[in-house]
Amino acid sequence: MGHVEGSPCHYKVQEPQERYSQSSKIFRAEKSIIIYVIVMKAILINFDNCVIEVSEKSIKELEYVVFEITSVIDRERIKVLAEELFTIIRRLSYERLSLDEKEVLKIALQEFLKRMGEVYPNLDDVIEVHFTENPTRRFISDDFKGFLKAVHGKYRLYLFTTEEERFVRRILRNSEIDPNLFDRIYSMKDYEEKSFPELLKVILKENKLKPEECVLVGGDVVMDIIPAKLSGLKTVLFSRFLDGFSSSYEELEKIIEELGSTP
CATH class of the missing domain: 3.40.50.1000 (HAD superfamily/HAD-like)
Known part of the structure; x- marks a missing residue:
């Protein structure tokens, strides 16, 4: 049985070889099996x-953000929107590695507001208040x-x-x-x-x-x-x-x- 490094992993079965035994006067078929094994490099x-x-922001904290920057007042709806905002922040944190955390947060909030069809005048203040002490970080x-x-x-x-x-x-x-x-x-x-x-x-x-x-x-x-x-x-x-x-x-x-x- 042979072992060959670096070759594709499969079994190769050679054709039966007939051997004639003079003493027993019978034919004997033998198969040789060669195993090729992958060597992962x-x-x-x-x-x-x-x-x-990406460190996770508290959903509770994001609920305060949603309440502040949107016109939504229903508590259950705010919870759902906070989850959506969290998803946007997380995705952009992965996609925009060249930007610092505050830039990512601002883009995330802008995207979130655009989806909501709303506008907030000063997102920098929101970021300063809600994200400075516990920033999202990579x-x-x-x-x-x-x-x-x-x-x-x-x-x-x-x-x-x-x-x-x-x-x-x-x-x-x-x-x-x-x-x-x-x-x-x-x-x-x-x-x-x-x-x-x-x-x-x-x-x-x-x-x-x-x-x-x-x-x-x-x-x-x-x-x-x-x-x-x-x-x-x-x-x-x-x-x-x-x-x-x-x-x-x-x-x-x-x-x-x-x-x-x-x-």
Whole structure:
């Protein structure tokens, strides 16, 4: 039984070989089985929706904001709108990494008011009163730092992002993570004419990697997982917000190890 590293994982059964035994005068058919095992070499991680975290504002606090900037007075309706505002703030915090927190909050409030068909004259005052002491902030969790420590040296590590590379490096440094731990940080802004599957091909070609040697960690099925799977990569859906999926990087490390060792 042979073991070949770095080759696609499959079983190859050779044709039966007939051997004639002089003593028993019977034919004996033998089959030899060769197992090819994947050796996982690289991890590609979506920085935007897998690494970066956004601290959560109190829904109760957002209820006060909704009450102040809209004409709504019904308590139950205010609770629903506070949830909607929270969703907008969280989404924009991920999407607009190049903006500071106050700029994101202002855009979120403007979008919220536009949906409501309302106008508020001075959003800067609202931000100053309600968000200064407990601002929404971006950070990188301690368990991701532990994940990096566990996998660094075992795999090549690549980040990809929709933002400019310099903003990603700044957030990493602010979280006391050396950006040089990653073999490369790929920004979609440097490849604006390419689709995500085309960017994956670039990453593989530039780093002399085969699709079956890589696992992509993404937080979006449509944008991350499906294109990577169709490109031949192993995939892991990472989310802290969905039931039944990996929600810790300790668990993620085990999943990746299993992907690399299972025939």
